[in-house]
Amino acid sequence: MSAETHAASGGMFDWTLPASDYCDPALYQRERKEIFARSWxxxxxxxxxxxxxxxxxxTLAGYPVFVIxxxxxxxxxxxxxxxxxxxxxLEKEEGHCGKLVVCPYHSWSFTRDGALNKxxxxxxxxxxxxxxxxxxAIDAEEWRGLVFLRIARGDESLIDWLGPIHAMAADYPLEQQHYFMSKDRDCAVDWKVYGENYLECYxxxxxHPGLCQSLDIDNYRIDTYATDKFFHLHAPKRDGGLTRGLYFYRFPxxxxxxxxxGSSIATVEPLGPGRIRHINWYFFNDVxxxxxxxxxxxxxxxxxxxxxDLDIITGVQRNLEAGIYTRGPLSPKYEYAVKAFQNMCRDGLAPKAPLRGVAAE
Known part of the structure; x- marks a missing residue:
């Protein structure tokens, strides 16, 4: 029997990650460089x-950045x-810099393409x-009205990174949609705790009583694409429900x-071990x-x-840090996508070629 499985009456189940993985500063620094910096x-x-x-x-995973x-x-x-x-x-969140980016400290200036001017x-x-x-410089690409960045330079293009998502989303009118509002929240939750919660409807x-009134939960499922590192969530609409669409989670x-x-587009800004900023933008065709x-x-x-979700998983995070709970069982019926997500976390920390554009330890 492997260390990752455990026998129960009538079958086998997998274990979660160790509780310490959700609050370890050293592990977070590895994730920041080996997973976040390599990802769009x-x-x-x-x-x-x-x-x-x-x-x-x-900022992106603690790296102060700007796009222009x-x-x-x-x-x-x-x-x-x-x-x-x-x-x-650049100190403001957004603005217009004119022809040059000028340092406010000693007035060194740079052109819009990043070259030193003076x-x-x-x-x-x-x-x-x-x-x-x-x-x-860091990598920057646009996809259908969204701007993606990558700290470590020169790997696969954004389209290649999105993989099948690019074609699967082709019929949805993102370019016709306009920003309406944001809902951003800083939370005492590790990015992995949030991802795992998102990837199961157990x-x-x-x-979520309101969600269950809208969705046919009995037919809810998540398709896992391990090679392309994304998940396709299927949430059939009940009669009269508000939800009908296409749902993806692309690791990390x-x-x-x-x-x-319209669209609800979200991401996470990791702020440290056990801390995130949850960022959610809402776009509509008609604003x-x-x-x-x-x-x-x-x-x-x-x-x-x-x-x-955040209310319950904030308590999960507290208990992961408290030192009593060490790990638990994963349901093969409902939490198979959580297991796939955890495998992606492990794979992301496997030895790889040195990073370009990220300082060594």
Missing amino acids: MLFTWSERLKNPGDYVSG RDDDGVVRAFHNVCRHRGAQL AVDFGEGIAFDPQAWGLY HCRTM FLMLNLYDW SPEKAEANRQSAEWSAQIVTE
């Missing part, structure tokens, strides 16, 4: 970057750090190569809920004032389900 991560949406010089700044529309209309992304003394270049009054006879001393009858933490009339109240009610209905 959803960062913003294209409508915020309409014109050359428009930018959005923020360059002079040719291409979205580029960089670490939000000056090459001189490490100052933060090291102001640095010293007589000293010249810096504009490319060698340009900003630290808890749905207990935790991209959630796409797509409908003909006119006449539809505002109906759109708000739809978004709030979705957000309430997330609230129900």
